[in-house]
Amino acid sequence: MRWSAGPTDGRVSLRHVAEPGSAVRDSITVRNLGQEPADFVVSAGDGVLGQNGAFDIAPGTPSDSGAWITVGGLDAGKLTLGAGEHRDLPVSVAVPADATPGDHPAGIVVGVSATEDGVRVQRRIGVRVHLQVTGELTPALEVRGVTTDFTPSWVPFADGTLKVTYEVVNTGNVRLGAAATAEAAGPFGLLARRGGDAADELLPGNTTTRTLEIPAPSLFWASGDLTVTGVAVGEDELTAPTPIIRGYSVLAVSWTGVGLLVLVAGGAALFLVRRKRTGTGGVSTEEPVAAV
Template structure:
Protein backbone atom coordinates (compact mmCIF):
# COMPACT_ATOMS: atom_id res chain seq x y z
CA UNK A 1 0.00 0.00 0.00
CA UNK A 2 2.77 2.41 0.88
CA UNK A 3 4.65 2.17 -2.44
CA UNK A 4 1.45 2.59 -4.44
CA UNK A 5 0.25 5.58 -2.37
CA UNK A 6 3.60 7.31 -2.66
CA UNK A 7 3.89 6.61 -6.40
CA UNK A 8 0.39 7.98 -7.06
CA UNK A 9 1.05 11.17 -5.05
CA UNK A 10 4.39 11.71 -6.78
CA UNK A 11 2.80 11.20 -10.19
CA UNK A 12 0.13 13.81 -9.45
CA UNK A 13 2.74 16.31 -8.27
CA UNK A 14 4.90 15.67 -11.35
CA UNK A 15 1.94 16.17 -13.68
CA UNK A 16 1.06 19.46 -12.00
CA UNK A 17 4.65 20.68 -12.26
CA UNK A 18 4.80 19.82 -15.97
CA UNK A 19 1.87 22.19 -16.51
CA UNK A 20 3.83 25.05 -14.95
CA UNK A 21 4.58 27.84 -17.43
CA UNK A 22 6.12 31.27 -16.88
CA UNK A 23 4.03 34.08 -18.39
CA UNK A 24 5.95 36.85 -20.20
CA UNK A 25 6.90 39.92 -18.20
CA UNK A 26 4.64 42.85 -18.90
CA UNK A 27 5.07 46.47 -18.15
CA UNK A 28 2.37 48.92 -19.11
CA UNK A 29 2.28 52.67 -19.25
CA UNK A 30 -1.01 54.59 -19.51
CA UNK A 31 -1.23 56.83 -22.64
CA UNK A 32 -1.70 60.57 -22.26
CA UNK A 33 -5.27 61.74 -22.94
CA UNK A 34 -5.95 63.70 -26.13
CA UNK A 35 -7.95 66.89 -26.38
CA UNK A 36 -11.17 66.74 -28.39
CA UNK A 37 -11.06 70.51 -28.80
CA UNK A 38 -7.88 70.51 -30.89
CA UNK A 39 -9.91 70.18 -34.12
CA UNK A 40 -11.79 73.46 -33.47
CA UNK A 41 -8.99 75.89 -32.79
CA UNK A 42 -5.25 75.96 -32.24
CA UNK A 43 -2.55 78.00 -30.56
CA UNK A 44 1.13 77.94 -31.50
CA UNK A 45 4.35 79.93 -31.08
CA UNK A 46 4.64 82.60 -33.73
CA UNK A 47 6.49 85.54 -35.20
CA UNK A 48 4.69 88.71 -36.19
CA UNK A 49 3.60 87.06 -39.45
CA UNK A 50 2.12 83.83 -38.04
CA UNK A 51 3.01 80.38 -36.67
CA UNK A 52 6.74 79.67 -37.03
CA UNK A 53 6.93 75.88 -36.49
CA UNK A 54 8.10 75.86 -32.88
CA UNK A 55 6.31 73.54 -30.49
CA UNK A 56 6.78 75.73 -27.41
CA UNK A 57 8.11 79.04 -26.17
CA UNK A 58 11.60 78.32 -24.80
CA UNK A 59 13.65 81.00 -23.04
CA UNK A 60 16.43 81.34 -20.48
CA UNK A 61 16.13 84.71 -18.77
CA UNK A 62 18.26 86.29 -16.05
CA UNK A 63 16.54 87.49 -12.86
CA UNK A 64 15.27 91.03 -13.36
CA UNK A 65 15.28 90.74 -17.18
CA UNK A 66 12.52 90.21 -19.74
CA UNK A 67 11.87 89.05 -23.31
CA UNK A 68 9.24 89.44 -26.04
CA UNK A 69 7.64 86.63 -28.02
CA UNK A 70 4.29 85.86 -29.70
CA UNK A 71 1.60 83.22 -30.18
CA UNK A 72 -0.88 82.69 -33.01
CA UNK A 73 -4.49 81.69 -32.31
CA UNK A 74 -6.50 80.18 -35.19
CA UNK A 75 -10.23 79.51 -35.43
CA UNK A 76 -10.43 76.21 -37.31
CA UNK A 77 -14.21 75.94 -37.08
CA UNK A 78 -17.03 77.13 -39.32
CA UNK A 79 -18.59 79.51 -36.81
CA UNK A 80 -17.36 82.71 -35.14
CA UNK A 81 -15.95 82.05 -31.68
CA UNK A 82 -14.78 83.96 -28.63
CA UNK A 83 -11.87 82.49 -26.71
CA UNK A 84 -10.50 83.17 -23.26
CA UNK A 85 -6.71 83.57 -23.22
CA UNK A 86 -4.72 83.37 -19.99
CA UNK A 87 -1.21 82.43 -18.82
CA UNK A 88 -0.79 79.91 -16.02
CA UNK A 89 1.71 77.86 -14.05
CA UNK A 90 2.92 74.62 -15.58
CA UNK A 91 2.12 71.35 -13.80
CA UNK A 92 2.19 67.63 -14.51
CA UNK A 93 -1.30 66.15 -14.21
CA UNK A 94 -2.38 62.84 -12.72
CA UNK A 95 -2.06 61.22 -16.16
CA UNK A 96 1.62 62.19 -16.30
CA UNK A 97 1.06 64.72 -19.08
CA UNK A 98 2.05 68.39 -18.88
CA UNK A 99 -0.84 70.73 -18.08
CA UNK A 100 -1.45 74.35 -17.22
CA UNK A 101 -3.01 75.00 -13.84
CA UNK A 102 -6.35 76.75 -13.74
CA UNK A 103 -6.91 79.80 -11.57
CA UNK A 104 -4.60 82.66 -10.72
CA UNK A 105 -0.93 81.79 -11.33
CA UNK A 106 1.36 81.68 -8.31
CA UNK A 107 4.74 81.37 -10.01
CA UNK A 108 6.01 81.90 -13.56
CA UNK A 109 2.52 82.18 -15.02
CA UNK A 110 2.27 85.55 -13.23
CA UNK A 111 5.35 86.79 -15.10
CA UNK A 112 3.64 86.43 -18.50
CA UNK A 113 1.33 88.96 -20.13
CA UNK A 114 -0.54 88.54 -23.42
CA UNK A 115 -1.50 91.55 -25.56
CA UNK A 116 -4.21 92.08 -28.17
CA UNK A 117 -7.03 90.92 -25.90
CA UNK A 118 -10.35 92.45 -24.88
CA UNK A 119 -10.68 91.84 -21.13
CA UNK A 120 -8.85 88.51 -21.50
CA UNK A 121 -10.87 87.34 -24.52
CA UNK A 122 -10.28 87.07 -28.26
CA UNK A 123 -13.02 86.91 -30.95
CA UNK A 124 -12.18 85.30 -34.29
CA UNK A 125 -14.14 84.73 -37.47
CA UNK A 126 -14.16 81.24 -39.06
CA UNK A 127 -10.72 80.47 -40.50
CA UNK A 128 -9.15 83.60 -38.98
CA UNK A 129 -5.70 83.59 -37.35
CA UNK A 130 -4.43 86.37 -35.13
CA UNK A 131 -0.95 86.89 -33.67
CA UNK A 132 -0.83 88.01 -30.03
CA UNK A 133 2.28 89.58 -28.46
CA UNK A 134 3.69 87.87 -25.36
CA UNK A 135 5.89 89.54 -22.75
CA UNK A 136 7.81 87.63 -20.04
CA UNK A 137 9.34 89.61 -17.15
CA UNK A 138 11.31 87.68 -14.52
CA UNK A 139 11.42 89.30 -11.07
CA UNK A 140 14.73 89.92 -9.33
CA UNK A 141 15.89 87.41 -6.74
CA UNK A 142 14.08 84.46 -8.30
CA UNK A 143 15.52 80.96 -7.73
CA UNK A 144 17.53 79.70 -10.73
CA UNK A 145 16.24 76.72 -12.68
CA UNK A 146 13.04 75.73 -14.43
CA UNK A 147 9.83 77.66 -13.85
CA UNK A 148 7.36 75.96 -16.22
CA UNK A 149 4.37 77.87 -17.49
CA UNK A 150 1.95 78.03 -20.39
CA UNK A 151 -0.73 80.05 -22.15
CA UNK A 152 -4.23 78.58 -22.40
CA UNK A 153 -6.83 79.36 -25.07
CA UNK A 154 -10.27 78.04 -24.16
CA UNK A 155 -13.96 78.09 -25.00
CA UNK A 156 -16.76 77.64 -22.48
CA UNK A 157 -20.08 76.19 -23.64
CA UNK A 158 -23.24 75.48 -21.66
CA UNK A 159 -25.36 72.39 -22.14
CA UNK A 160 -28.40 71.60 -19.98
CA UNK A 161 -27.25 74.19 -17.48
CA UNK A 162 -23.75 72.71 -17.18
CA UNK A 163 -20.78 74.83 -18.29
CA UNK A 164 -17.97 72.89 -19.98
CA UNK A 165 -14.64 74.52 -20.85
CA UNK A 166 -12.35 73.03 -23.49
CA UNK A 167 -8.77 74.28 -23.50
CA UNK A 168 -5.76 74.20 -25.80
CA UNK A 169 -2.44 75.50 -24.58
CA UNK A 170 1.08 76.32 -25.66
CA UNK A 171 3.89 75.41 -23.29
CA UNK A 172 6.42 77.91 -22.02
CA UNK A 173 9.80 76.37 -21.13
CA UNK A 174 11.07 79.14 -18.89
CA UNK A 175 14.41 78.78 -17.16
CA UNK A 176 15.87 81.40 -14.85
CA UNK A 177 19.60 81.76 -15.42
CA UNK A 178 21.92 80.58 -12.66
CA UNK A 179 23.33 77.35 -11.26
CA UNK A 180 21.56 74.29 -12.66
CA UNK A 181 21.23 71.32 -10.29
CA UNK A 182 19.57 68.20 -11.77
CA UNK A 183 18.79 65.57 -9.10
CA UNK A 184 16.41 62.69 -8.47
CA UNK A 185 15.88 60.83 -5.21
CA UNK A 186 14.07 57.57 -4.41
CA UNK A 187 11.84 58.22 -1.42
CA UNK A 188 10.07 54.86 -1.09
CA UNK A 189 9.86 51.37 -2.63
CA UNK A 190 6.76 49.19 -2.17
CA UNK A 191 6.66 45.60 -3.45
CA UNK A 192 3.99 42.92 -3.69
CA UNK A 193 4.20 39.33 -4.96
CA UNK A 194 1.24 37.58 -6.55
CA UNK A 195 1.84 33.82 -6.79
CA UNK A 196 0.70 31.71 -9.71
CA UNK A 197 -2.11 29.22 -9.15
CA UNK A 198 0.18 26.63 -10.74
CA UNK A 199 2.35 25.11 -7.98
CA UNK A 200 5.93 26.38 -7.90
CA UNK A 201 5.49 28.37 -11.17
CA UNK A 202 6.77 31.96 -11.34
CA UNK A 203 4.43 34.62 -10.00
CA UNK A 204 4.37 38.36 -10.61
CA UNK A 205 6.26 40.88 -8.51
CA UNK A 206 5.04 44.48 -8.65
CA UNK A 207 7.54 47.17 -7.67
CA UNK A 208 6.32 50.71 -7.02
CA UNK A 209 9.18 53.21 -6.79
CA UNK A 210 8.41 56.68 -5.49
CA UNK A 211 10.77 59.23 -7.05
CA UNK A 212 11.22 62.90 -6.20
CA UNK A 213 12.82 65.65 -8.26
CA UNK A 214 15.02 67.35 -5.67
CA UNK A 215 16.85 69.51 -8.21
CA UNK A 216 15.87 72.76 -9.92
CA UNK A 217 15.28 71.52 -13.49
CA UNK A 218 12.81 69.04 -14.93
CA UNK A 219 13.95 65.45 -15.46
CA UNK A 220 12.53 62.28 -16.90
CA UNK A 221 12.73 59.06 -14.90
CA UNK A 222 12.80 55.40 -15.93
CA UNK A 223 12.94 52.44 -13.55
CA UNK A 224 14.43 48.96 -13.92
CA UNK A 225 14.02 45.98 -11.59
CA UNK A 226 16.54 43.16 -11.06
CA UNK A 227 17.50 40.55 -8.46
CA UNK A 228 17.98 36.86 -7.74
CA UNK A 229 14.93 34.92 -8.90
CA UNK A 230 13.52 37.99 -10.66
CA UNK A 231 13.25 38.40 -14.42
CA UNK A 232 15.01 41.70 -15.11
CA UNK A 233 12.55 44.29 -16.44
CA UNK A 234 12.59 47.99 -17.29
CA UNK A 235 9.69 50.43 -17.32
CA UNK A 236 8.61 50.67 -20.95
CA UNK A 237 7.38 53.70 -22.84
CA UNK A 238 8.18 57.34 -22.33
CA UNK A 239 9.98 58.43 -19.16
CA UNK A 240 7.87 60.05 -16.47
CA UNK A 241 8.37 63.82 -16.44
CA UNK A 242 9.08 65.39 -13.05
CA UNK A 243 9.16 69.15 -12.62
CA UNK A 244 11.24 70.61 -9.78
CA UNK A 245 9.67 69.57 -6.49
CA UNK A 246 7.41 66.98 -8.13
CA UNK A 247 7.21 63.29 -7.28
CA UNK A 248 5.85 60.30 -9.18
CA UNK A 249 5.40 56.57 -8.67
CA UNK A 250 7.07 54.37 -11.27
CA UNK A 251 5.44 50.94 -11.52
CA UNK A 252 7.14 47.86 -12.98
CA UNK A 253 5.79 44.30 -13.06
CA UNK A 254 7.80 41.21 -13.94
CA UNK A 255 8.05 37.47 -13.31
CA UNK A 256 9.67 36.14 -10.15
CA UNK A 257 10.16 32.67 -8.68
CA UNK A 258 8.47 31.75 -5.39
CA UNK A 259 11.67 31.40 -3.37
CA UNK A 260 10.06 32.47 -0.06
CA UNK A 261 11.94 35.80 -0.04
CA UNK A 262 12.95 37.99 -2.99
CA UNK A 263 15.92 40.33 -2.68
CA UNK A 264 16.03 42.83 -5.53
CA UNK A 265 17.05 46.29 -6.65
CA UNK A 266 15.08 49.03 -8.34
CA UNK A 267 17.28 51.32 -10.44
CA UNK A 268 16.03 54.77 -11.42
CA UNK A 269 17.69 56.35 -14.43
CA UNK A 270 17.32 60.14 -14.84
CA UNK A 271 16.66 61.26 -18.42
CA UNK A 272 17.21 64.67 -20.03
CA UNK A 273 13.99 65.59 -21.83
CA UNK A 274 13.40 67.34 -25.14
CA UNK A 275 15.83 70.11 -25.98
CA UNK A 276 17.02 70.60 -22.41
CA UNK A 277 20.79 71.08 -22.39
CA UNK A 278 22.56 69.66 -19.33
CA UNK A 279 24.11 66.39 -18.21
CA UNK A 280 21.81 63.93 -16.47
CA UNK A 281 22.82 62.83 -12.96
CA UNK A 282 23.79 59.22 -12.22
CA UNK A 283 21.38 56.38 -11.61
CA UNK A 284 19.81 55.87 -8.20
CA UNK A 285 19.66 52.33 -6.74
CA UNK A 286 17.39 51.20 -3.93
CA UNK A 287 17.13 47.64 -2.60
CA UNK A 288 13.91 45.86 -1.62
CA UNK A 289 12.78 42.60 -0.03
CA UNK A 290 9.41 40.90 -0.29
CA UNK A 291 7.90 37.53 0.60
CA UNK A 292 7.41 35.19 -2.39
CA UNK A 293 5.53 32.02 -1.49
CA UNK A 294 3.79 29.51 -3.78
CA UNK A 295 0.73 28.70 -1.65
CA UNK A 296 -0.52 26.14 -4.18
CA UNK A 297 2.93 24.53 -4.11
CA UNK A 298 2.85 24.33 -0.33
CA UNK A 299 -0.58 22.72 -0.57
CA UNK A 300 0.83 20.03 -2.91
CA UNK A 301 3.73 19.40 -0.52
CA UNK A 302 1.30 19.16 2.40
CA UNK A 303 -0.85 16.64 0.52
CA UNK A 304 2.20 14.53 -0.35
CA UNK A 305 3.43 14.63 3.24
CA UNK A 306 -0.04 13.68 4.48
CA UNK A 307 -0.25 10.75 2.05
CA UNK A 308 3.16 9.46 3.13
CA UNK A 309 2.25 9.81 6.82
CA UNK A 310 -1.03 7.90 6.34
CA UNK A 311 0.78 5.10 4.45
CA UNK A 312 3.44 4.74 7.16
CA UNK A 313 0.89 4.68 9.98
CA UNK A 314 -1.31 2.16 8.17
CA UNK A 315 1.61 -0.22 7.55
CA UNK A 316 2.83 -0.07 11.14
CA UNK A 317 -0.68 -0.63 12.48
CA UNK A 318 -1.09 -3.68 10.21
CA UNK A 319 2.10 -5.22 11.64
CA UNK A 320 0.92 -4.67 15.22
CA UNK A 321 -2.42 -6.39 14.53
CA UNK A 322 -0.72 -9.82 13.73
CA UNK A 323 -0.79 -12.13 16.97
CA UNK A 324 2.55 -13.33 18.33
CA UNK A 325 3.44 -16.95 17.27
CA UNK A 326 0.59 -17.09 14.79
CA UNK A 327 2.80 -17.48 11.79
CA UNK A 328 1.76 -20.41 9.55
CA UNK A 329 4.46 -23.11 9.46
CA UNK A 330 6.13 -23.93 6.24
CA UNK A 331 5.21 -27.16 4.44
CA UNK A 332 8.52 -28.76 5.46
CA UNK A 333 7.96 -28.04 9.08
CA UNK A 334 4.45 -29.50 9.01
CA UNK A 335 5.62 -32.84 7.42
CA UNK A 336 8.51 -33.29 9.84
CA UNK A 337 6.28 -32.75 12.84
CA UNK A 338 3.73 -35.31 11.66
CA UNK A 339 6.40 -38.01 11.15
CA UNK A 340 7.84 -37.54 14.63
CA UNK A 341 4.37 -37.76 16.14
CA UNK A 342 3.69 -41.02 14.29
CA UNK A 343 6.92 -42.63 15.54
CA UNK A 344 6.19 -41.58 19.10
CA UNK A 345 2.76 -43.23 18.93
CA UNK A 346 4.23 -46.53 17.56
CA UNK A 347 6.59 -46.85 20.56
Protein backbone atom coordinates in the same frame (compact mmCIF):
# COMPACT_ATOMS: atom_id res chain seq x y z
CA MET B 1 -16.46 74.62 -32.53
CA ARG B 2 -12.96 74.12 -33.92
CA TRP B 3 -9.92 76.25 -33.26
CA SER B 4 -6.17 75.98 -32.77
CA ALA B 5 -3.45 77.80 -30.87
CA GLY B 6 0.32 77.46 -30.97
CA PRO B 7 3.62 79.21 -31.63
CA THR B 8 3.42 81.40 -34.72
CA ASP B 9 6.33 79.70 -36.48
CA GLY B 10 4.93 76.19 -36.05
CA ARG B 11 7.07 75.07 -33.11
CA VAL B 12 5.57 72.68 -30.59
CA SER B 13 6.14 75.08 -27.69
CA LEU B 14 7.79 78.36 -26.72
CA ARG B 15 11.29 77.55 -25.46
CA HIS B 16 13.66 80.16 -24.04
CA VAL B 17 16.70 80.45 -21.78
CA ALA B 18 16.84 83.85 -20.10
CA GLU B 19 18.96 85.70 -17.57
CA PRO B 20 17.47 87.21 -14.41
CA GLY B 21 16.22 90.72 -15.11
CA SER B 22 15.95 90.15 -18.87
CA ALA B 23 12.95 90.15 -21.21
CA VAL B 24 11.95 87.58 -23.83
CA ARG B 25 9.64 88.17 -26.80
CA ASP B 26 7.77 85.63 -28.90
CA SER B 27 4.29 85.16 -30.37
CA ILE B 28 1.42 82.69 -30.70
CA THR B 29 -1.26 82.33 -33.35
CA VAL B 30 -4.93 81.65 -32.62
CA ARG B 31 -7.08 80.34 -35.47
CA ASN B 32 -10.86 80.10 -35.65
CA LEU B 33 -11.44 76.99 -37.74
CA GLY B 34 -15.21 77.06 -37.28
CA GLN B 35 -18.05 78.43 -39.41
CA GLU B 36 -19.11 81.14 -36.96
CA PRO B 37 -17.44 84.02 -35.09
CA ALA B 38 -16.05 83.11 -31.67
CA ASP B 39 -14.88 84.88 -28.54
CA PHE B 40 -11.70 83.51 -26.98
CA VAL B 41 -10.34 84.08 -23.49
CA VAL B 42 -6.54 84.15 -23.32
CA SER B 43 -4.49 84.01 -20.11
CA ALA B 44 -1.12 82.83 -18.79
CA GLY B 45 -0.55 80.44 -15.90
CA ASP B 46 2.01 78.35 -14.08
CA GLY B 47 2.87 74.96 -15.52
CA VAL B 48 1.90 71.84 -13.55
CA LEU B 49 1.52 68.12 -14.12
CA GLY B 50 -1.97 66.61 -13.97
CA GLN B 51 -2.89 63.41 -12.16
CA ASN B 52 -2.14 61.43 -15.31
CA GLY B 53 1.36 62.93 -15.50
CA ALA B 54 0.57 65.12 -18.53
CA PHE B 55 1.51 68.79 -18.62
CA ASP B 56 -1.25 71.23 -17.71
CA ILE B 57 -1.66 74.89 -16.80
CA ALA B 58 -2.83 75.71 -13.29
CA PRO B 59 -6.06 77.73 -13.03
CA GLY B 60 -6.29 80.87 -10.96
CA THR B 61 -3.72 83.57 -10.31
CA PRO B 62 -0.18 82.43 -11.18
CA SER B 63 2.51 82.64 -8.51
CA ASP B 64 5.62 81.90 -10.56
CA SER B 65 6.57 82.26 -14.22
CA GLY B 66 2.94 82.47 -15.34
CA ALA B 67 2.89 85.92 -13.70
CA TRP B 68 5.88 87.01 -15.80
CA ILE B 69 4.02 86.51 -19.11
CA THR B 70 2.03 89.17 -20.93
CA VAL B 71 -0.03 88.44 -24.05
CA GLY B 72 -0.75 91.43 -26.28
CA GLY B 73 -3.44 92.06 -28.88
CA LEU B 74 -6.29 91.37 -26.46
CA ASP B 75 -9.25 93.38 -25.23
CA ALA B 76 -9.48 92.80 -21.46
CA GLY B 77 -8.07 89.31 -21.93
CA LYS B 78 -10.45 88.47 -24.78
CA LEU B 79 -10.07 87.94 -28.53
CA THR B 80 -12.87 87.89 -31.13
CA LEU B 81 -12.23 86.10 -34.42
CA GLY B 82 -14.55 85.69 -37.37
CA ALA B 83 -15.06 82.36 -39.13
CA GLY B 84 -11.76 81.24 -40.66
CA GLU B 85 -9.88 84.21 -39.21
CA HIS B 86 -6.57 84.03 -37.35
CA ARG B 87 -4.53 86.46 -35.25
CA ASP B 88 -0.90 86.64 -34.18
CA LEU B 89 -0.56 87.67 -30.55
CA PRO B 90 2.74 89.02 -29.19
CA VAL B 91 4.06 87.36 -26.04
CA SER B 92 6.55 88.93 -23.67
CA VAL B 93 8.21 87.40 -20.62
CA ALA B 94 9.71 89.75 -18.03
CA VAL B 95 12.08 87.69 -15.87
CA PRO B 96 12.50 89.18 -12.37
CA ALA B 97 16.01 90.17 -11.31
CA ASP B 98 15.75 87.80 -8.33
CA ALA B 99 14.47 84.83 -10.33
CA THR B 100 16.08 81.57 -9.19
CA PRO B 101 18.08 79.45 -11.67
CA GLY B 102 16.43 76.47 -13.31
CA ASP B 103 13.17 75.59 -15.02
CA HIS B 104 10.09 77.75 -14.52
CA PRO B 105 7.32 75.95 -16.47
CA ALA B 106 4.39 78.02 -17.67
CA GLY B 107 1.77 78.14 -20.38
CA ILE B 108 -0.79 80.24 -22.21
CA VAL B 109 -4.41 79.08 -22.19
CA VAL B 110 -6.77 79.84 -25.07
CA GLY B 111 -10.35 78.98 -24.14
CA VAL B 112 -13.75 79.29 -25.76
CA SER B 113 -17.24 78.75 -24.35
CA ALA B 114 -20.02 77.03 -26.27
CA THR B 115 -23.49 75.66 -25.58
CA GLU B 116 -23.86 71.91 -26.10
CA ASP B 117 -27.22 70.25 -25.47
CA GLY B 118 -28.30 73.23 -23.41
CA VAL B 119 -25.16 73.15 -21.22
CA ARG B 120 -22.50 75.86 -21.27
CA VAL B 121 -19.13 74.17 -21.82
CA GLN B 122 -15.68 75.76 -21.81
CA ARG B 123 -12.89 74.12 -23.76
CA ARG B 124 -9.19 75.03 -23.55
CA ILE B 125 -6.02 74.67 -25.57
CA GLY B 126 -2.68 75.25 -23.88
CA VAL B 127 0.53 76.54 -25.41
CA ARG B 128 3.46 75.35 -23.32
CA VAL B 129 6.24 77.76 -22.32
CA HIS B 130 9.61 76.16 -21.49
CA LEU B 131 11.43 78.89 -19.60
CA GLN B 132 14.81 78.28 -18.00
CA VAL B 133 16.60 80.92 -15.95
CA THR B 134 20.38 80.86 -16.26
CA GLY B 135 22.57 79.95 -13.30
CA GLU B 136 23.59 76.75 -11.56
CA LEU B 137 21.43 73.83 -12.67
CA THR B 138 21.03 71.00 -10.18
CA PRO B 139 19.26 67.93 -11.59
CA ALA B 140 18.39 65.69 -8.64
CA LEU B 141 15.95 62.96 -7.67
CA GLU B 142 15.11 61.35 -4.33
CA VAL B 143 13.44 57.96 -3.78
CA ARG B 144 11.29 57.48 -0.71
CA GLY B 145 9.03 54.83 0.80
CA VAL B 146 9.91 51.67 -1.12
CA THR B 147 7.44 48.87 -0.28
CA THR B 148 6.95 45.39 -1.72
CA ASP B 149 4.08 42.92 -2.04
CA PHE B 150 4.27 39.38 -3.40
CA THR B 151 1.27 37.60 -4.92
CA PRO B 152 1.85 33.88 -5.58
CA SER B 153 0.59 32.05 -8.64
CA TRP B 154 -2.12 29.39 -8.33
CA VAL B 155 0.21 27.08 -10.22
CA PRO B 156 2.47 25.34 -7.67
CA PHE B 157 6.00 26.81 -7.62
CA ALA B 158 5.36 28.99 -10.69
CA ASP B 159 6.59 32.60 -10.66
CA GLY B 160 4.47 34.96 -8.63
CA THR B 161 4.06 38.72 -9.10
CA LEU B 162 6.19 41.16 -7.13
CA LYS B 163 4.88 44.72 -6.82
CA VAL B 164 7.48 47.33 -5.94
CA THR B 165 5.87 50.64 -4.96
CA TYR B 166 8.07 53.69 -4.62
CA GLU B 167 7.84 57.47 -4.38
CA VAL B 168 10.19 59.59 -6.46
CA VAL B 169 10.68 63.33 -5.89
CA ASN B 170 12.34 65.89 -8.14
CA THR B 171 14.45 67.76 -5.58
CA GLY B 172 16.45 69.70 -8.19
CA ASN B 173 15.66 72.84 -10.18
CA VAL B 174 15.20 71.32 -13.66
CA ARG B 175 12.67 68.85 -14.98
CA LEU B 176 13.67 65.20 -15.23
CA GLY B 177 12.29 61.88 -16.33
CA ALA B 178 12.75 58.92 -13.99
CA ALA B 179 13.60 55.50 -15.43
CA ALA B 180 13.31 52.60 -12.96
CA THR B 181 14.40 48.98 -13.06
CA ALA B 182 13.77 46.30 -10.44
CA GLU B 183 15.29 42.88 -9.94
CA ALA B 184 14.15 39.90 -7.89
CA ALA B 185 15.86 36.59 -7.23
CA GLY B 186 15.48 33.66 -4.88
CA PRO B 187 18.07 32.61 -2.28
CA PHE B 188 21.68 32.67 -3.55
CA GLY B 189 20.55 34.66 -6.60
CA LEU B 190 18.56 31.81 -8.09
CA LEU B 191 16.06 32.41 -10.92
CA ALA B 192 16.69 36.17 -11.21
CA ARG B 193 13.93 38.23 -12.84
CA ARG B 194 13.89 41.85 -14.05
CA GLY B 195 11.40 44.56 -15.07
CA GLY B 196 11.23 48.28 -15.86
CA ASP B 197 9.08 51.38 -15.41
CA ALA B 198 9.34 55.11 -16.13
CA ALA B 199 7.91 58.48 -15.13
CA ASP B 200 8.01 60.56 -18.32
CA GLU B 201 8.44 63.94 -16.63
CA LEU B 202 8.79 65.44 -13.17
CA LEU B 203 8.86 69.21 -12.77
CA PRO B 204 10.98 70.71 -9.99
CA GLY B 205 9.32 69.91 -6.67
CA ASN B 206 7.00 67.28 -8.16
CA THR B 207 6.35 63.94 -6.44
CA THR B 208 4.86 60.83 -7.99
CA THR B 209 4.13 57.35 -6.65
CA ARG B 210 4.72 54.47 -9.03
CA THR B 211 4.18 50.70 -8.83
CA LEU B 212 6.42 48.40 -10.84
CA GLU B 213 5.35 44.77 -11.38
CA ILE B 214 7.81 41.99 -12.19
CA PRO B 215 7.72 38.17 -12.05
CA ALA B 216 9.49 36.70 -9.03
CA PRO B 217 10.45 33.10 -8.20
CA SER B 218 8.46 31.33 -5.48
CA LEU B 219 11.44 30.06 -3.50
CA PHE B 220 10.16 31.15 -0.08
CA TRP B 221 12.28 34.32 -0.10
CA ALA B 222 13.06 36.90 -2.79
CA SER B 223 15.32 39.94 -2.74
CA GLY B 224 16.58 42.51 -5.18
CA ASP B 225 17.27 46.18 -5.95
CA LEU B 226 15.24 49.07 -7.26
CA THR B 227 17.34 51.43 -9.41
CA VAL B 228 15.96 54.86 -10.35
CA THR B 229 17.86 56.93 -12.91
CA GLY B 230 17.18 60.53 -13.88
CA VAL B 231 17.00 61.14 -17.65
CA ALA B 232 16.73 64.24 -19.82
CA VAL B 233 13.28 65.04 -21.20
CA GLY B 234 12.71 66.01 -24.82
CA GLU B 235 15.32 68.45 -26.12
CA ASP B 236 16.76 69.19 -22.67
CA GLU B 237 20.53 68.92 -22.31
CA LEU B 238 21.82 68.18 -18.82
CA THR B 239 24.09 65.95 -16.79
CA ALA B 240 22.01 63.17 -15.30
CA PRO B 241 22.29 62.64 -11.55
CA THR B 242 23.80 59.49 -10.05
CA PRO B 243 21.35 56.54 -10.11
CA ILE B 244 19.62 55.75 -6.82
CA ILE B 245 19.61 52.13 -5.61
CA ARG B 246 17.31 50.79 -2.90
CA GLY B 247 17.42 47.16 -1.77
CA TYR B 248 14.41 45.13 -0.62
CA SER B 249 13.38 41.62 0.35
CA VAL B 250 10.03 39.87 0.63
CA LEU B 251 8.48 36.54 1.65
CA ALA B 252 7.80 34.68 -1.62
CA VAL B 253 5.89 31.50 -0.82
CA SER B 254 3.91 29.36 -3.26
CA TRP B 255 1.10 28.31 -0.94
CA THR B 256 -0.32 25.88 -3.48
CA GLY B 257 3.16 24.40 -3.74
CA VAL B 258 3.40 24.12 0.04
CA GLY B 259 -0.02 22.43 0.08
CA LEU B 260 1.12 20.01 -2.60
CA LEU B 261 4.26 19.18 -0.61
CA VAL B 262 2.16 18.57 2.50
CA LEU B 263 -0.13 16.20 0.57
CA VAL B 264 2.81 14.31 -0.91
CA ALA B 265 4.60 14.08 2.45
CA GLY B 266 1.38 12.96 4.15
CA GLY B 267 0.76 10.30 1.51
CA ALA B 268 4.34 9.02 1.78
CA ALA B 269 4.11 8.86 5.58
CA LEU B 270 0.82 6.97 5.43
CA PHE B 271 2.29 4.50 2.95
CA LEU B 272 5.29 3.83 5.21
CA VAL B 273 3.09 3.32 8.26
CA ARG B 274 0.88 0.82 6.44
CA ARG B 275 3.88 -1.02 5.05
CA LYS B 276 5.45 -1.26 8.48
CA ARG B 277 2.27 -2.68 9.97
CA THR B 278 1.98 -5.26 7.21
CA GLY B 279 5.57 -6.41 7.61
CA THR B 280 5.48 -6.95 11.44
CA GLY B 281 1.97 -8.12 12.12
CA GLY B 282 1.33 -10.53 9.26
CA VAL B 283 0.68 -14.32 9.85
CA SER B 284 2.53 -16.90 7.74
CA THR B 285 0.25 -19.19 5.73
CA GLU B 286 2.94 -21.68 4.69
CA GLU B 287 2.28 -25.38 5.64
CA PRO B 288 5.08 -27.89 6.38
CA VAL B 289 5.86 -30.40 3.63
CA ALA B 290 5.48 -34.05 4.73
CA ALA B 291 8.54 -36.22 4.28
CA VAL B 292 8.08 -39.32 2.06
